[in-house]
Amino acid sequence: MAxxxxxxxxxxxxxxxxxxxxxxxxxxxxxxxxxxxxxxxxRHEHPQAFTDLVLSNITRxxxxxxxxxSQLNGEAEPRVPSSAGGFLRSLNFLKRKEKGxxxxxxxxxxxxxxxxxxxxxxxxxxxxxxxxxxxxxSLRQAALREMLNTGAEIDLETGDFHPNDAATxxxxxxxxxxxxxxxxxxxxxxxxxxxxxxxxxxxxxxTIPDKERQIEALQLLFMxxxxxxxxxxxxxxxxxxxxxxxxxxxxxxAINLATMFxxxxxxxxxxxxxxxxxxxxxxxxxxxxxxxxxQKLFKAPVYIKExxxxxxxGSTALKSNDDMTLYSRAKNGPTTxxxxxxxxKRSGPEASDTELQNYTQSALKELYQQVNKLPESAKxxxxxKQFEKPLQTPLDSRVPxxxxxxxxxxxxxxxxxxxxxxxxxxxxxxxxxxxxxxxxSGDSPKAINEMD
Numbered sequence: 001m002a003x004x005x006x007x008x009x010x011x012x013x014x015x016x017x018x019x020x021x022x023x024x025x026x027x028x029x030x031x032x033x034x035x036x037x038x039x040x041x042x043r044h045e046h047p048q049a050f051t052d053l054v055l056s057n058i059t060r061x062x063x064x065x066x067x068x069x070s071q072l073n074g075e076a077e078p079r080v081p082s083s084a085g086g087f088l089r090s091l092n093f094l095k096r097k098e099k100g101x102x103x104x105x106x107x108x109x110x111x112x113x114x115x116x117x118x119x120x121x122x123x124x125x126x127x128x129x130x131x132x133x134x135x136x137x138s139l140r141q142a143a144l145r146e147m148l149n150t151g152a153e154i155d156l157e158t159g160d161f162h163p164n165d166a167a168t169x170x171x172x173x174x175x176x177x178x179x180x181x182x183x184x185x186x187x188x189x190x191x192x193x194x195x196x197x198x199x200x201x202x203x204x205x206x207t208i209p210d211k212e213r214q215i216e217a218l219q220l221l222f223m224x225x226x227x228x229x230x231x232x233x234x235x236x237x238x239x240x241x242x243x244x245x246x247x248x249x250x251x252x253x254a255i256n257l258a259t260m261f262x263x264x265x266x267x268x269x270x271x272x273x274x275x276x277x278x279x280x281x282x283x284x285x286x287x288x289x290x291x292x293x294x295q296k297l298f299k300a301p302v303y304i305k306e307x308x309x310x311x312x313x314g315s316t317a318l319k320s321n322d323d324m325t326l327y328s329r330a331k332n333g334p335t336t337x338x339x340x341x342x343x344x345k346r347s348g349p350e351a352s353d354t355e356l357q358n359y360t361q362s363a364l365k366e367l368y369q370q371v372n373k374l375p376e377s378a379k380x381x382x383x384x385k386q387f388e389k390p391l392q393t394p395l396d397s398r399v400p401x402x403x404x405x406x407x408x409x410x411x412x413x414x415x416x417x418x419x420x421x422x423x424x425x426x427x428x429x430x431x432x433x434x435x436x437x438x439x440x441s442g443d444s445p446k447a448i449n450e451m452d
Contacts, residue, residue, distance in 0.1 A: 036300050039223075055072070058072070062189065062193060062217055064189065074185065103149055104176045126250060129250050130251060132170075133252065137162065145172075174261070182229075187266065194282045196213045203377055237290055254292050257288075258290075
């Protein structure tokens with residue numbers, strides 16, 4: 001009996017030793033946070049700050065006039081191309097199709113769970129030639145539609161259905177949504193993103209697509225999608241991405257798939273090809289880009305991640321990194337004096353603001369030097385004038401910068417400027433006479449000119 005008790009105690013001790021050694025090994029490793037954790041937290045806890053942050057960066061990349069910007073941010077109803085017969089055709093559509101749990105109903109997580117059965121089945125049959133192009137059997141499709149509409153769990157591996165049946169039903173589901181998967185509000189923004197092109201050495205616009213800016217703009221635009229739309233879009237683009245990678249077998253390239261799916265995910269409802277007035281090629285190329293770069297489009301840009309982290313921590317300590325950065329650091333080791341797990345010490349609550357200002361100054365200096373290297377042109381002179389303007393430093397780094405469109409200024413603001421303008425000018429003159437102090441380096445145009 002005593003021997004058994006001693007044996008049990010030895011086993012417990014060994015278990016504790018294993019647990020403690022495992023705990024020690026974990027504590028010695030750096031803690032790696034989800035890179036998008038603070039972004040998602042900002043989205044849920046401060047949705048208005050999140051939206052303002054994303055919108056301000058979208059307008060930095062694409063030009064959206066007042067009406068188009070109002071449509072994107074939800075202040076105005078979206079205006080998209082429509083067909084004269086759209087209303088009648090929509091009534092006929094309602095007569096032909098009975099709305100169920102899935103088909104013809106608004107997009108929900110429950111509906112996505114049903115459609116995921118089709119996506120999962122298709123992902124195992126990417127070798128089928130003409131997938132998404134060759135239609136399935138009408139009777140089998142009707143039976144499969146009915147089962148999905150009732151919320152049934154379906155075993156598609158029994159051989160009762162063909163991959164073409166599932167592919168045709170997936171397109172039908174997307175086409176019968178009350179609103180395109182990419183939404184009506186984003187329609188004009190997608191057209192503008194497709195027009196982003198590179199600039200030559202003289203600062204002139206070329207016809208070469210600027211893929212980096214297009215990907216960045218799409219990353220931001222996808223962050224504004226409703227959660228259900230974003231979830232299904234990621235599942236769909238992943239499926240189409242892997243389908244295109246097997247085009248040597250199935251004969252379906254990215255542009256072929258885009259031709260099949262653009263009418264279902266981005267075309268406005270109740271329109272025909274003639275209603276789009278030459279935008280069909282743009283839309284097809286845009287969807288093809290979504291397929292090709294789908295593995296990059298659902299990640300937040302680095303500066304969005306950094307801002308979201310600073311919003312909550314108020315610190316520039318290294319707490320999150322992209323996967324490639326973490327891999328390189330794990331392989332090569334951290335740099336001298338830098339630790340992934342040890343936060344940087346601060347001398348005061350305003351230290352993070354000072355570091356942000358220093359970073360801004362160094363970035364501006366580098367940008368100014370790049371502008372000076374450009375050949376002499378009107379574009380260069382215009383950029384130099386922008387640098388000569390006083391630099392405005394935000395008082396609170398936690399408040400997101402919101403680039404307001406010039407048409408969004410209220411009537412009240414115009415009245416204030418008209419009535420109180422002379423009083424403000426007089427006040428500024430009095431203040432300057434009383435305290436004739438020199439500008440700080442952050443506000444002085446001369447300091448900016450001396451960066452080179």
